[in-house]
Amino acid sequence: MKPYDPKVIEAKWVKKWREDKLFQGTAVKKATDKLYILYAFAYPSGSGLHVGHVEPTTALDMYARYSRMAGKDVFFPVGWDAFGLPAENYAIKTGIHPAKTTKDAIHAFEKQIERVGISYDWETEIATCHPGYYKWTQWIFTQLFKAGLAYRDKGWVNWCPADKTVLANEQVVEGKCERCGTAVIQKELEQWKFKITAYQDELLDDLDQVNWPNSTKLQQKNWIGRSEGAEVSFQLSVISSEQILKCFTTRLDTIEGVTFVVIAPEKFREMGLMDNVGASFMTPVQEYLDAASHKTEEQRRVGEKEKTGVDTGLTLIHPLTGEEVPLWIADYVLSGFGTGVVMGVPSLDERDSAFAKKFGLPIKEISLDKTVGQLLKEHPEVFSKKTNYKLRDWLISRQRYWGAPIPMTFCNKCGWQAVPDKDLPVLLPELEDFKPTDDGRSPLEKASEEWKYTICPECGGKAKREVDTMDTFVDSSWYFLRYTDARNETEFASKEQMKKWLPVDTYLIGPEHIVLHLLYARFFTKFLRDQGYLDFDEPFMKMRHQGMILGPDGKKMSKSKGNVINPDEIIEKFGADTLRVYEMFMGPLDADKAWDMGSVAGVYRFLSRIYSLFQTNAKGDLGNKGDKGLTKKLHKTIKKLTEDLPQMRFNTAIAALMELVNVWSESSAQHAGFTPEELEIVAKLLAPFAPYLAEEMHRGNTGDEGDKGSIHEQKWPEYDPILIEDEEVEYAVQVNGKVKGRFTIASSAHKDEIQEKALTFISGKPKKIIVVPRRLVNIVV
RNA sequence: GCCGACGUGGCGGAACUGGCAUACGCGCAGGACUUAGAAUCCUGUGGUCGCAAGACCUUGGAGGUUCAACUCCUCUCGUCGGCACCA
Numbered sequence: 033m034k035p036y037d038p039k040v041i042e043a044k045w046v047k048k049w050r051e052d053k054l055f056q057g058t059a060v061k062k063a064t065d066k067l068y069i070l071y072a073f074a075y076p077s078g079s080g081l082h083v084g085h086v087e088p089t090t091a092l093d094m095y096a097r098y099s100r101m102a103g104k105d106v107f108f109p110v111g112w113d114a115f116g117l118p119a120e121n122y123a124i125k126t127g128i129h130p131a132k133t134t135k136d137a138i139h140a141f142e143k144q145i146e147r148v149g150i151s152y153d154w155e156t157e158i159a160t161c162h163p164g165y166y167k168w169t170q171w172i173f174t175q176l177f178k179a180g181l182a183y184r185d186k187g188w189v190n191w192c193p194a195d196k197t198v199l200a201n202e203q204v205v206e207g208k209c210e211r212c213g214t215a216v217i218q219k220e221l222e223q224w225k226f227k228i229t230a231y232q233d234e235l236l237d238d239l240d241q242v243n244w245p246n247s248t249k250l251q252q253k254n255w256i257g258r259s260e261g262a263e264v265s266f267q268l269s270v271i272s273s274e275q276i277l278k279c280f281t282t283r284l285d286t287i288e289g290v291t292f293v294v295i296a297p298e299k300f301r302e303m304g305l306m307d308n309v310g311a312s313f314m315t316p317v318q319e320y321l322d323a324a325s326h327k328t329e330e331q332r333r334v335g336e337k338e339k340t341g342v343d344t345g346l347t348l349i350h351p352l353t354g355e356e357v358p359l360w361i362a363d364y365v366l367s368g369f370g371t372g373v374v375m376g377v378p379s380l381d382e383r384d385s386a387f388a389k390k391f392g393l394p395i396k397e398i399s400l401d402k403t404v405g406q407l408l409k410e411h412p413e414v415f416s417k418k419t420n421y422k423l424r425d426w427l428i429s430r431q432r433y434w435g436a437p438i439p440m441t442f443c444n445k446c447g448w449q450a451v452p453d454k455d456l457p458v459l460l461p462e463l464e465d466f467k468p469t470d471d472g473r474s475p476l477e478k479a480s481e482e483w484k485y486t487i488c489p490e491c492g493g494k495a496k497r498e499v500d501t502m503d504t505f506v507d508s509s510w511y512f513l514r515y516t517d518a519r520n521e522t523e524f525a526s527k528e529q530m531k532k533w534l535p536v537d538t539y540l541i542g543p544e545h546i547v548l549h550l551l552y553a554r555f556f557t558k559f560l561r562d563q564g565y566l567d568f569d570e571p572f573m574k575m576r577h578q579g580m581i582l583g584p585d586g587k588k589m590s591k592s593k594g595n596v597i598n599p600d601e602i603i604e605k606f607g608a609d610t611l612r613v614y615e616m617f618m619g620p621l622d623a624d625k626a627w628d629m630g631s632v633a634g635v636y637r638f639l640s641r642i643y644s645l646f647q648t649n650a651k652g653d654l655g656n657k658g659d660k661g662l663t664k665k666l667h668k669t670i671k672k673l674t675e676d677l678p679q680m681r682f683n684t685a686i687a688a689l690m691e692l693v694n695v696w697s698e699s700s701a702q703h704a705g706f707t708p709e710e711l712e713i714v715a716k717l718l719a720p721f722a723p724y725l726a727e728e729m730h731r732g733n734t735g736d737e738g739d740k741g742s743i744h745e746q747k748w749p750e751y752d753p754i755l756i757e758d759e760e761v762e763y764a765v766q767v768n769g770k771v772k773g774r775f776t777i778a779s780s781a782h783k784d785e786i787q788e789k790a791l792t793f794i795s796g797k798p799k800k801i802i803v804v805p806r807r808l809v810n811i812v813v
Numbered sequence: 814g815c816c817g818a819c820g821u822g823g824c825g826g827a828a829c830u831g832g833c834a835u836a837c838g839c840g841c842a843g844g845a846c847u848u849a850g851a852a853u854c855c856u857g858u859g860g861u862c863g864c865a866a867g868a869c870c871u872u873g874g875a876g877g878u879u880c881a882a883c884u885c886c887u888c889u890c891g892u893c894g895g896c897a898c899c900a
Contacts, residue, residue, distance in 0.1 A: 246817090247816095247817050247818065247894095247895090250816075250817065251816085251817080251895065251896085254815095254816065254817095254895085254896070255896085257899070259899085259900090261900085279900080280900070281900060282900070283900080294900095339898075362898090363898090364898040365898080365900080366898080366899075369899050369900080370899075370900065371900095373900095374899095374900050375900080376900095377900095381900080382814085383814095383898065383900085384900090420899085420900090422899060543894075543895090546895085547895085547896095617825090617826095617837085617838070618825065618826085619825060619826055620826085623819090623826090624893085625825070625826090626824090626825075628824075628825065628838095628839065628840095629839095630824090630838090630839050630840065631824095631825070631838060631839050631840095632839095633839085634838055634839055635838080637853090638838085640853095675829090683825095683826075683827085683837085684826095684827070684836085684837085686837080686838090687826090687827075687836065687837035687838075688836095688837085689837095690837055690838070691836080691837070694837090762833090763833090764832090764833040765833095766832090766833075766880085766881075768880075768881090769879095769880065769881045771833055774833075799880090800880060801880090802832090802880055802881075804832050804881090807832055807833070808832060808833055808881090810832080810880055810881060811880090812880050812881095
């Protein structure tokens with residue numbers, strides 16, 4: 033008998049599968065019963081495959097392998113979100129071109145993933161840094177520009193002094209750069225933005241169409257932040273001014289209680305209200321405005337404990353009562369949200385109350401006797417219905433090297449022009465110095481004159497290229513479309529190919545992508561649909577999230593904590609099958625789980641036992657005798673796996689397999705076992721989980737001649753519904769809900785018989801008897 | 814502050830639609846094999862009391878609904894995640 037040696041077994045089959053191109057070239061195949069399975073676009077980091085990658089990819093691989101065996105046409109592609117800052121930072125530090133480090137990293141990942149036994153279709157592999165890919169990223173940009181959804185906008189933007197790049201508000205985490213952690217400061221720049229807000233209602237409403245976790249939908253909803261309310265017009269009481277301040281409120285019914293109005297510093301400046309400020313207020317107001325303009329969002333947040341503000345000395349006319357209410361400036365009001373003006377109702381709002389108390393503003397108690405509807409109807413000249421959104425347009429310009437160049441040119445005569453389709457892609461020029469310019473402009477500013485200057489497509493004159501590149505979120509907002517037709521040179525993907533596979537049926541992404549990536553990909557889908565390229569509204573029909581794999585200490589894995597588990601080492605020691613089964617056995621897919629080396633060894637033991645039982649059984653030492661009890665367990669296991677696998681409940685499926693092996697082991701000790709046909713079923717059941725071992729069991733002993741083909745191309749077994757029927761059932765007998773005993777009875781037994789038998793456990797007369805078929809009898813006395 | 818999750822043995826977890834709580838694995842204890850160890854196999858393993866038969870308790874805590882609650886309801890404590898002067 034051969035010992036279980038995963039190294040030998042796995043090396044043999046990984047080579048065979050590669051030679052046979054198992055599961056390759058699936059995109060062009062017929063898709064009669066299609067299933068598009070997708071794992072989140074991965075960044076090819078230099079540190080290689082992480083156990084945290086193994087979990088979700090293995091989960092989808094098990095699902096894919098099962099689905100193929102169950103007769104589905106499975107499309108399971110892979111690719112790389114290859115542009116990005118880490119490679120660029122590394123290049124700045126070492127001078128090694130990001131294209132090289134990225135390519136090396138991708139090769140390393142490819143090898144590791146193949147070794148884990150992930151059944152990706154590599155023939156549609158893509159990388160966003162490949163010109164054949166970013167040509168279409170640029171093309172989509174030009175389409176958005178032509179549709180008026182890509183536009184220039186000047187304004188205050190988040191500026192990371194370390195990365196020398198602009199960050200979207202949504203990419204600033206706690207006032208710090210999402211990627212490097214440096215405190216973000218404010219800077220004014222001209223940028224390209226995508227008008228995602230054009231789709232805000234649809235992005236909200238279409239969430240009803242998809243099968244996503246509710247908490248994910250809710251987070252998308254909250255991010256878009258639609259709130260129905262009203263706009264209130266306040267007029268400056270200075271006679272010489274016609275200025276109207278509009279403020280948004282969701283509580284128009286509290287209007288009577290307004291005793292002051294607060295305006296954002298930027299808004300105050302923008303409206304030129306300084307001209308109306310009285311002499312005695314000039315100095316403090318000017319000082320406050322100056323201080324506010326130097327504050328970053330981070331500093332404004334720190335000011336949370338103590339609200340600041342300044343009286344402008346100006347008053348506004350209350351639209352309902354005609355009273356004069358003071359206008360204050362405070363930086364807790366943000367100009368980017370709503371109208372940048374807030375009405376203060378200190379009697380009802382806690383924050384307003386705190387502000388009023390601090391600055392001695394009046395507080396007016398009110399009764400809410402008019403509804404919003406009535407107010408809107410009675411005073412249409414000052415109140416109007418308004419819907420406000422939290423969502424802002426998507427700022428995509430980046431002052432970076434390692435990204436797709438924005439395909440735009442600027443001509444003094446014709447302004448901004450999109451690069452014509454025939455001139456795409458605008459190739460990213462080779463540079464030796466990847467740093468931004470000293471004054472913070474894009475690295476591409478340092479490209480050759482030939483690259484930087486071109487001909488204006490409109491007038492034929494001299495035009496300068498845009499030197500900014502695109503946010504990498506742009507690259508990853510359409511990659512799932514490209515997979516269907518990854519080598520197409522004339523379209524981003526043909527309509528036939530997209531119709532065949534899209535939308536994505538099952539998408540697995542980490543919880544970190546719940547808001548931004550999903551929102552952007554959904555926006556692109558809706559835009560391309562409106563341009564006539566797609567015929568569906570939502571890109572990802574069903575979605576699940578994987579949990580985090582924590583270190584053995586229960587904490588997030590990190591180099592500094594020294595709790596990082598390297599998948600290569602696990603494979604070296606126990607094999608890929610053990611790694612796969614262990615990671616799926618740890619717990620439910622969406623939960624965070626801590627690594628446990630002891631349990632890894634337990635899984636290895638489990639697979640070893642299978643291999644040794646298999647060999648004993650296959651040799652015929654058990655006389656190829658069937659075992660009725662074992663057959664029953666086998667069919668029950670088929671049923672359990674057939675239910676668990678489509679739901680991606682791998683931990684309970686593996687537990688069921690372990691139970692089967694325990695029964696098999698007992699049977700083997702009695703010199704009984706599976707018939708050859710049943711043995712083949714066991715290999716099939718094992719195939720999605722431990723693909724190498726299953727293949728070895730299926731065709732390990734056959735030479736090239738008479739090869740039965742791969743286990744992974746076999747049909748998933750069906751259970752016999754009659755075989756799984758038990759002839760006898762055990763009932764628990766409860767008295768007043770507490771278990772007092774149990775009995776066994778024929779499963780065909782009548783209710784009366786069951787009751788009668790249960791009653792022997794008590795003396796006296798019961799008040800009530802409840803019989804739960806096949807489970808228990810509860811006697812109430 | 815707001816929103817969303819989640820609390821089950823020593824540990825990871827199971828329990829489907831309200832129906833025997835603790836499946837499966839780890840760990841631990843004892844045993845077999847062995848010169849010894851490793852490996853493997855077998856047995857036991859929620860807690861308390863008890864020689865035992867058994868009794869009582871147990872899903873963060875307190876109540877409630879129900880013949881029956883890990884599951885539903887109310888309150889409460891704790892942990893994690895997301896968002897935030899969002900009007």
